[in-house]
Amino acid sequence: MADPKGTTKTGRAPANVYAVVGMFTSPADLYHACEHLRDQGFRDFDAHTPFPVHGLERAMGLKPSPIPWIVLGGGITGLATAVLMQWWMGAIDYPWNISGKPPFALQSSIPIMFELTVLLSAFGAFFGTWALCRLPKPFDPVMQHPSFYRASDDRFFVSVEAKDPKFDVSKVKATLEKLGAQEVTEVSP
């Protein structure tokens, strides 16, 4: 997110710069660039690749994703919902004798318990990812880089955002160029 005033804490970024974006031709170059930025202490930078690059999360120094915990929460919620719902419907709200089975039995409840656990786990994974990635996001300033469409084809991009405390336009541009980036460009918010 761009700073509303357009300046960073250190004030070394012009108001009209959102990020500096550089393009790499191979996953290996991108990998090294991320390692370098990570070791330099940058945190607000991102990588854009046409396919998953193994180990990139380590090269970028990303923390483990909280998604597994969201999924676990969804699963437990689904399980609890299934038990309570079937117990309330079968034993409390509308008890009915069906072929001599008890009004509420764990045996016959298990398929629904399983299904709702899976369903809400999947919701947790799907919508959790949306929330964490702030999706849907039809536009991101980084897309203004003239060659960014190739991020879904055959090029690898690194964007260093102006909100990073260590951000300095000319230094970041020099760093990226030294790392082998082409078309190093500033993008506006």
Add this chain to the structure above:
Amino acid sequence: MSTHDGHDKRPADVERFPAETAKKINSLATGLLVVGVVGAAAGYFMDAKAFPSAYLTSFFWLTTIGLGGLFFVLIQHVTRAGWSVAPRRHAEWLTAILPAAAVLFLPLIAFAPTLWEHWMGEHAHHDPLIVAKHGYLNPTFFYVRAAIYFVIWIGLSIWFYKSSSTLDSKRDDSVVEKMQAVAAPSLFLFGFSLTFAAIDWLMSLDPHWYSTIFGVYIFAGAVTAALSVLCLINIRLQGVGLLNRVSTVEHRHDLGKLLFGFVVFFAYIGFSQYFLIWYANIPEETIFYKERWVPGWQTISWMILLGHFVLPFLVLLSRHPKRNSTVLGAVAVWMLLMHWIDMYWLVKPNFDHHGAHFGIADVGALLLMLGVGAFVVARRATGSALFPLHDPRVPEAMRAENL
């Protein structure tokens, strides 16, 4: 550990067991075999009445580990998997159990009249339900079928191991392609033979009872057990520093994921069988669970539910325990024990109607199977490379990484 920089800094893989280690493994396995033979003899002479069913229990435990290994080999070829060249070789070692199982079947011929007395004995002729099944359940056809199963299993075990071994000396893509082509029809043979063996040797212990999902249930347990052994081999070979590239924490993680999946699959199949029987409530079907719900057996039934599913499910759910050699190793040993208890739970209630009577016969038979299994697997393992050295997918296996 990234290989993006083009050169791999990890220590190279050792190709074969060093002579010293191989000798140690073989003498340890021979020791286990001797202990097993003595144990089985003690079990037989001290409790001859309980021994046949104890023998069948542990025989099936060992055979299913070999069959699970065979399945793993076949499925890697069918899916043309690249990550698994090392575990595939280790599964090929496990299939050495299958020729041994044919020999171990011979005592069952002597025990047959006791074990399968309900349909082999006198009253088979007076029981209309069993008379109706006579076309299938008669001793001659029973032994012919057993012979067919062993021909299939031994044939597949030897052929896939021999073919894969040729890759130890030189790369030959045509061998790989041939194994891939043969694996697909072999899966049919595997599936049918395992299903019918389960019906013949276990389900027919109570010839009135039937369950159409029984073969799948045995299959699920077999693969769980074989994957557990593969996890242990993976952990050990890395622990002693023999394999550092083709078999790493990434492959352990993958084996752990498969183990987790099959733990769930086992529960799914076990529940499906129970659920339909519970719902339909037909006496000749419910008898199976009624026998296993008397005091004593009830405890074992709970153990299967909690120990074969709930506990490993919760432990293996997260990625960290699957990558941790201590935790995954402990789960693998536990699952092998649970697989034995599952076999015990399938066989023994047909003989001990008033609760489990665990005794010397059970221990002796298990020791024998452990000894034979260790002996044949150790011999094959020390006689081959630790992974198919020139398999075209070795580089892919070295690059395997979990996101």
